[in-house]
Amino acid sequence: MSKKTTDETLGREAVKEYLQQYHTAVGKKRILEERHRVLSSELRAPSTGSAFRLTPPTKPTKTDGSVSVVFRISEVEDRIEEQREEMAKAVLNVMDLIDVLPANSTERTVVEMRHIDCRGWDKIAEALYMSRSNVFNYYNAALDKILENKRNRKLLEEYMARKQQRAGPHGRNNRP
Numbered sequence: 001m002s003k004k005t006t007d008e009t010l011g012r013e014a015v016k017e018y019l020q021q022y023h024t025a026v027g028k029k030r031i032l033e034e035r036h037r038v039l040s041s042e043l044r045a046p047s048t049g050s051a052f053r054l055t056p057p058t059k060p061t062k063t064d065g066s067v068s069v070v071f072r073i074s075e076v077e078d079r080i081e082e083q084r085e086e087m088a089k090a091v092l093n094v095m096d097l098i099d100v101l102p103a104n105s106t107e108r109t110v111v112e113m114r115h116i117d118c119r120g121w122d123k124i125a126e127a128l129y130m131s132r133s134n135v136f137n138y139y140n141a142a143l144d145k146i147l148e149n150k151r152n153r154k155l156l157e158e159y160m161a162r163k164q165q166r167a168g169p170h171g172r173n174n175r176p
Helices: 003-019 021-044 065-098 106-115 121-128 132-148 150-167
Strands: none
Touching (some): 003 021, 003 106, 003 132, 003 150, 065 150, 121 132, 132 150
């Protein structure tokens, strides 16, 4: 493989990863919302068994059950709000990066549908009345146009440097 091909592949991968920020943030928010839903239903669920017992329980009863759930729900709500803020930053980053693509171009439409609307390749191909291979061709052309822009290359370099810092010395993510 030639050096140019390797550089293009690495560059495209960096662009894809950068563009994937919003989609990743949306996924995390969905997970948190599902956790919130489960905890809320746990709080609303009636307790099992009768309040009156003839014999003492064999296991100690937890007195902080619903209070614990309320605190966990509050924590999840805070995390959902943080994730919304992260989503807002991510969508702005994505839109900023794709601004180099012409407004009514098919390349831009494909990238927006993929990374802002979070659509799958089949749905994009269906919506644009083209084959998946044509969609990929437009997508790769868009990635190349994004990479041609010096400002975008600098943004990508900064993003990848921040990512490497977070990963730490052993390539693991140090974030909680």
